Amino acid sequence: xxxxxxxxxxxxxxxxxxxxxxxxxxxxxxxxxxxxxxxxxxxxxxxxxxxxxxxxxxxxxxxxxxxxxxxxxxxxxxxxxxxxxxxxxxxxxxxxxxxxxxxxxxxxxxxxxxxxxxxxxxxxxxxxxxxxxxxxxxxxxxxxxxxxxxxxxxxxxxxxxxxxxxxxxxxxxxxxxxxxxxxxxxxxxxxxxxxxxxxxxxxxxxx
Amino acid sequence: xxxxxxxxxxxxxxxxxxxxxxxxxxxxxxxxxxxxxxxxxxxxxxxxxxxxxxxxxxxxxxxxxxxxxxxxxxxxxxxxxxxxxxxxxxxxxxxxxxxxxxxxxxxxxxxxxxxxxxxxxxxxxxxxxxxxxxxxxxxxxxxxxxxxxxxxxxxxxxxxxxxxxxxxxxxxxxxxxxxxxxxxxxxxxxxxxxxxxxxxxxxxxxxxxxxxxxxxxxxxxxxxxxxxxxxxxxxxxxxxxxxxxxxxxxxxxxxxxxxxxxxxxxxxxxxxxxxxxxxxxxxxxxxxxxxxxxxxxxxxxxxxxxxxxxxx
Numbered sequence: 001x002x003x004x005x006x007x008x009x010x011x012x013x014x015x016x017x018x019x020x021x022x023x024x025x026x027x028x029x030x031x032x033x034x035x036x037x038x039x040x041x042x043x044x045x046x047x048x049x050x051x052x053x054x055x056x057x058x059x060x061x062x063x064x065x066x067x068x069x070x071x072x073x074x075x076x077x078x079x080x081x082x083x084x085x086x087x088x089x090x091x092x093x094x095x096x097x098x099x100x101x102x103x104x105x106x107x108x109x110x111x112x113x114x115x116x117x118x119x120x121x122x123x124x125x126x127x128x129x130x131x132x133x134x135x136x137x138x139x140x141x142x143x144x145x146x147x148x149x150x151x152x153x154x155x156x157x158x159x160x161x162x163x164x165x166x167x168x169x170x171x172x173x174x175x176x177x178x179x180x181x182x183x184x185x186x187x188x189x190x191x192x193x194x195x196x197x198x199x200x201x202x203x204x205x206x207x
Numbered sequence: 208x209x210x211x212x213x214x215x216x217x218x219x220x221x222x223x224x225x226x227x228x229x230x231x232x233x234x235x236x237x238x239x240x241x242x243x244x245x246x247x248x249x250x251x252x253x254x255x256x257x258x259x260x261x262x263x264x265x266x267x268x269x270x271x272x273x274x275x276x277x278x279x280x281x282x283x284x285x286x287x288x289x290x291x292x293x294x295x296x297x298x299x300x301x302x303x304x305x306x307x308x309x310x311x312x313x314x315x316x317x318x319x320x321x322x323x324x325x326x327x328x329x330x331x332x333x334x335x336x337x338x339x340x341x342x343x344x345x346x347x348x349x350x351x352x353x354x355x356x357x358x359x360x361x362x363x364x365x366x367x368x369x370x371x372x373x374x375x376x377x378x379x380x381x382x383x384x385x386x387x388x389x390x391x392x393x394x395x396x397x398x399x400x401x402x403x404x405x406x407x408x409x410x411x412x413x414x415x416x417x418x419x420x421x422x423x424x425x426x427x428x429x430x431x432x433x434x435x436x437x438x439x440x441x442x443x444x445x446x447x448x449x450x451x452x453x454x455x456x457x458x459x460x461x462x463x464x465x466x467x468x469x470x471x472x473x474x475x476x477x478x479x480x481x482x483x484x485x486x487x488x489x490x491x492x493x494x495x496x497x498x499x500x501x502x503x504x505x506x507x508x509x510x511x512x513x514x515x516x517x518x519x
Contacts, residue, residue: 028270029291097290101335109331110324114288114303121286129283143286143305 007200012041014134015169018126025122030096035174036123042168043193046158049166053154053185056168060085060181065152066108068120072128072141075195078188080128081157082120082171086148088180089116095175113146120144127169127184135199157185165193225302225321228309231279233258233272236316245296245321259319265295274306279315282308289324301325362436364414365421373435373443377495380433380447384488391488392446392455393495394462395502396424399480399513401440408477416440416479423468427461443499449487459485482510 019036027034044052057065064086071079084092089108093115094101121144132139149156158166167186172179188196219226219237225245228237235258238251249262260267274285289301296302302321309318360372368376384391398404398420405413417440424434424444433445444462449455466481484506486492491501 025270025273028268109334110327111288111290111331114286114324115290118286118288118291121284125277125283125285129277129281132281138281140282141284143284 007197008041008043010200011043011167011169012038014130015041015127018130019123019171022122022126026119029118030098030175032095032176035172037172037174038169039172040170043197044166044168046166049168050154050158052168053157053166053183056083056170056183057152057154060183063087064148064150066116066146066148067152067157068116068124068144068146070120070124070128070141070144072139074140075137076128076132076135076139076188076192078186078192079157080124080184080186082124082144082182082184083152083157084116084180084182088178091178092173092175092180095178108148117144117146120146123171124184127186131186131196135195137195158187165190167193224323225296225319227259227319227321229259229275229317229319231315231317233260233275233317235259235262242296242321245300245302245323247297247299263296265292275317278306278308278317284308289328296321299325301328362421365418365436367421367425367442368433368435370435370437373433373437373445374495376433377445380445381488381495383447387448389447390449390452390455390490391498392444392449392458393486393488393498393502394444394446394459395437395484395486395499395506396420396442396444396462397482397506397510398440399482399510400478404477408475412477416477419468419479420481423465424462427465428458432458443502452487455485455487459483480513482506482513484509 015038019038023034023036026036042049042052062085066084066086066089068082069079070081086108089112090101093112096115096119097111124144128139128141165188167184167188169184169186171182171184173182220239222239223241225242226237226239227235227242229235234256235254238249238254240251243250246263254262260271271287274287277283278285285306287295287304287306289295289303292304293301295304301324303324305320305322307318307320309316360369360375361367362369380391383389398416401413401416404416417436420440420442421434421436424442428434428444428446431447433447435443435445437443446455446458462481462483466483468479484502484504486498486501486505488498492498
C-alpha cells in the first residue's frame, strides 16, 4: 500500500464518521431511515482530478446536475461542491418531504432548492467539520448556494489558478431503498491540503 | 456607541423578518415585532428569558440543540428549510431559518432569522395546480385527437377501415410489393340481396348485417390484412406481402367456404351470403384501380351465378 493510498483510506474512514453523523441528523429531521456512505476518496492534481470528475459526470450524472456550493476560508481555504444527478432529485426531495408529486413536467421550485440547501448544509458541514477538526483549525464559511447545471463539466467545479489540488469524495445516499450516487469535490489551496496531509501523516505515523 | 446600539436595535425591530437572539444556553434575549406577527401574537415581554424550545416547540428537537451547540463552538452556520420543518413558528406561516453565531462583549450568542416564505409556497402550489390542469387538458386533447383520427379513417358503423384509409394503405402496399417483388391480393366482397334484407327487415337489421360481415371478414383474414367498407354493402380486403399463390389461396378459400351464414333477428333467421371476387398484383393489374376493377368484375360474375343458381 502506497502512502497516497493510506492517506486516502484515512480520509475515507474520517469522512464516513462525519457522514454517519449527518445521516443520523437527516434521519431525525425527515423521520425516515437514511444511510450515507463514502465508498472512496481521491486526492488528485488538477489534470487527473478533471478526468476523474468528467468520468463521474458522464457515468452517474449524464445531463443535468444539482449542486450545493459553499466557500470556506481561514487557514483552510477552498470551495466545496456537493453534486447530485438532477434526474433523481425530484424523487429524493419527495422522499424527504413525504410527498408524491403528480406533475412531472415542472422543473425545480424554490421549495426544492431549499430542501437541497438544508441537506447540503448538513452533509458539507460534516465533511468540512471533519477536515477542520483534523488540523485543529477553525474554518469559517457561509451557507451553501444551490443551483442546477444543465450540461455540467468538470471546469464548473475546479479552478486552475487558486486551487491546485482537489479531493473527490464519492458519496451514496440510501433513503428507503432509493439510492443516489453523488460526489463531493473539495478545491483547496496547496497550503490547505498540505496542512491536511501533514495531519494525516501524523495519524499514520502515530504522532 | 449608545446611539449606534439604539440604531441597531431599531433596525432589528423594523426589519421584515423574524429576528430572535438567544444566549449560548438558548435563552431568548431579543424578539422583534415581526416575530409577534409570525407566531400569532407571542409578545416580547412574554418570551424574553425563556428557552427558545419552550416558546417554539417545533425547535425542541435534538437536531436543533446539536446545531446550536455547533454554532456556538465552531461558528458553522445552519439552515432549516420551511419545506422540511413545516410549522416552525406557527401553522399559518412557512418560514426558512438561518442560524449564525454573533458575539458581543466577549459572549457568543445565536442569531435566528426567520424568513417568511408563505407566499412562495402558495405560488408554487398554484403553479402545480395549473400544471396538473394543463396536463389533464393535454391528455383529453390527445384522446380527442385519437377519436378524430378514428372518425377520419374508420367506418363509423362497422369499425373497419374506410375508403380514405384504404386508398392510403393500398398505395403504400402496392409500392412495397413492387419494391420487394411480392404479390398483393385484393378481394371485392358484396352482400347478396342486401336491398331485400333492408326492405324486409328494416335498416336496423341491415346495419347488423354490415357489422356481422365486417367481423366475419376481419376474423377470416390474416392479422395484417386490411378490411375496408368501400361503400354501401361493398367491402374490400387488401392482402399485402403474399409470397406465393398458395398463401393467397389459403385466405381466399377460407372466405369462400364460410361465406354463407345467417343472423337471428326477432326470432327469424335472416339468410346471409357473400359474392367475392379476387385479383392479384402483378398478374391482374399494375394499379390499385385496375386490381379493384378486375376483382369487381369477378365478383359480379359470381353474383350472377349466385342469382342464377337461386332461380333454378
